[in-house]
Amino acid sequence: MKNKITEITKITKIKKILTDIQPELDFSKGSNFITEGLIDSFDMITLVTCLDEEFGISIDGVDIIPENFFSVEAIVTLLNKKGVE
């Protein structure tokens, strides 16, 4: 039986991916990654590619909008919408 991924596991994985993309930044302090300049549109592409691979999904192109990536919580919501559990 496949184990469910807990919210904590999702958050841990997301933070690791973000840190891999931007090792020099502290994402735990950011409240809005986009407006605070922590990630740009090209980082979002790398982020989506990593999330797709890590969670075995394909995030829809129409969902690749800043609102879905401005915080770890927003990314978790997006993953939940894609049925990651």
Added chain:
Amino acid sequence: MDFKFKNKKITGILTVLPKKEVFFEDEIENYNFSRSKSMKLKRAMGYKKRRIVEQGVCASDLAIHGIKHLFDNGLLKKDEIDVLLYVSQSPDHFMPPTSNIIQGELGLKKDMLCLDINQGCAGFIVGLQQAFLFLEQENVNKVVLVNADVLSHKVSPRDRNSNPLIGDGASVTIVEKTSEDNEIFASMKMDGVNARVLQIPAGGFRMPSSQSTSEMKEDESGNFRSLDNLVMEGYAVFNFVQNEVPPMIEEVLATSGLGKDSIDYYLFHQPNKFMLHKLADKIGVDREKMPANIVENFGNASSVTIPTNISYNLGSDLVNNSYMTCMAGFGVGLSWGAIVMKLGNMDFNEIIEF
């Protein structure tokens, strides 16, 4: 706007690519980003190598090289050409039309029509539709559609948004009447409100090139470019493609009466691997049916990417076999269009170098 055509076919495609290859990893130091970030982007976008022309080479040089190759190999005769369509954003001059220059250089007959069309990423679809329309005329039997661009001359080498993906190239597509009872379904849409999300701001009459338009400035993402350079609002373009292209494909397939699985290949314009994979997923077709390997091997040469895609991925297979295809182009204008038609039993389908 939907179009429907009958008794027309593509009888040959020749793609002409410059010999010069540049590699993404050799250019990373030009960009204002860390090497590790650029390498991650390379993987996601499919950046590897691209073909560009040497300084001073024009798009028409590639086109003339290609058409001469067809003459020399007995694949095209001068007097057969009734219409020469030249789709490009890299004209030799503001005037005269580049198609007339090509006609003169090649010594083509005078009793013909030469026409320049300023179109980009959707230019192969626009050009094909124009070819089909001309072929409705009794006196027009053969149209030579040339797609050609050398936009590498117009991209800042310090612009990570555009430089890693831009390639140069040309293609020569022969479009003719046929007695085969085939049907071709096409759709074309335009959105001029957002025309400036992909543009070269200076160099025309609205903003002539000057000392000030050539000054390099840093944008908010850390890219350096001048007003004489191509600028692309990547995020806006990405969203336009993801929102507008899938419904257009659904629409043209519905008009054709064909299901998604009846299409053997989705031969789309090649902006980058990431965007194409997302499009395939959204439309609901296997990624294997939608080749996404042109940017990584040759770069994105605007309207030349669809013929390059056809020549590179199907090659001589299209001489011996035929497949039901859905072609789509999208970008500059903004313009987006699609054609559903059978491709195959061609006289030639190949790539040569310049």
